[in-house]
Amino acid sequence: MGDSMIDLREFSHNDINSITKYANNYNVSRYMSSRMPYPFTRGDAEWWVETGSRQAGLYQAVDLAAECIGVVGVRFRRFEYQHVAEIGYWIAEEHWGKGIATEAVSKMTALAGAENNILKLYAPVFSPNRASMRVLEKCGYTLEAIHRKTVLKNDEFMDEHIYVRFFS
Numbered sequence: 001m002g003d004s005m006i007d008l009r010e011f012s013h014n015d016i017n018s019i020t021k022y023a024n025n026y027n028v029s030r031y032m033s034s035r036m037p038y039p040f041t042r043g044d045a046e047w048w049v050e051t052g053s054r055q056a057g058l059y060q061a062v063d064l065a066a067e068c069i070g071v072v073g074v075r076f077r078r079f080e081y082q083h084v085a086e087i088g089y090w091i092a093e094e095h096w097g098k099g100i101a102t103e104a105v106s107k108m109t110a111l112a113g114a115e116n117n118i119l120k121l122y123a124p125v126f127s128p129n130r131a132s133m134r135v136l137e138k139c140g141y142t143l144e145a146i147h148r149k150t151v152l153k154n155d156e157f158m159d160e161h162i163y164v165r166f167f168s
Contacts, residue, residue, distance in 0.1 A: 006100055008060035008072065008107050011049045015061055015068035019045040022069060022092035031129040032090060034153065058112060062091060062104045069095050072104040074112040074121065083119040085112060089135075101135045109139055113167040120166050126151050127159035136163040 020042045022028065029038035037044055048071075053059040059073035070091035077084045087108060091101045112118055123141060125132045133143075141163040151158040 004103065005064065005098070006069075006103055006107075007063040008104065008111070009063050011053050011059070011061050011068070013049060016042065016045045016049055018068045018092075019048060019071070023090070025093055027093050028090050030154065031126040031132065033088070033124075036090070057085075058108075058116070060108065060111075062089075062100065064095065064100065070100070070104065072108045074108060074116075074118075076116065076118075083117065085116070085118050085121055087112065087121050087123050096131070101132070102138045105135055105139045109165060113165075118167060120164055122165075123163045125161045125163060126153065127161060133161060133163065136165075139165070141165045 020040065023036065023045065024038070024040040026038060029036060029040065053071075053073070056078075057073055057075040059071060061068040062070035062072055070089065072089040073087070075086045075088070076082070077086070087105065089101060089104055089108070091104070109121060112121060121141075122144070123132075123136055125136070127146075142165070143161060144164040145162040147160040147162065149157045150160040
């Protein structure tokens with residue numbers, strides 16, 4: 001990848017409008033955990049900026065030209081799973097196919113691996129979401145497992161593909 005397209009940064013109140021606009025999209029939410037509601041309201045965006053993004057994890061705004069066009073984050077686990085974390089992300093639909101998700105995941109993977117005594121990052125991906133699987137593969141993640149018919153979302157059963165990346 002050539003020059004950097006995006007920056008990862010902390011969230012600010014200036015991000016509420018763009019998060020509301022981009023996250024309130026069925027195509028964005030369709031393969032996301034239902035922890036991210038749909039429809040996605042301004043109140044949801046306010047909660048995310050003020051509270052959700054500050055909870056146990058490392059969450060960053062995906063910044064393109066001073067606008068938040070997505071989110072990438074790592075949720076840390078606890079107790080006997082403290083060496084493992086889950087990475088997740090979403091990008092505004094109008095910015096799909098430009099390598100932005102790949103750059104965001106690559107940067108967050110490096111950040112999480114460097115700072116937090118993490119041995120393993122994992123990403124659960126719903127089976128129809130081939131584009132997300134490709135992003136993870138480009139970032140050095142490999143398919144560890146497929147959990148058959150584990151996900152029920154939008155009245156559809158889907159397999160969950162678990163992608164992993166180890167740090168030595």
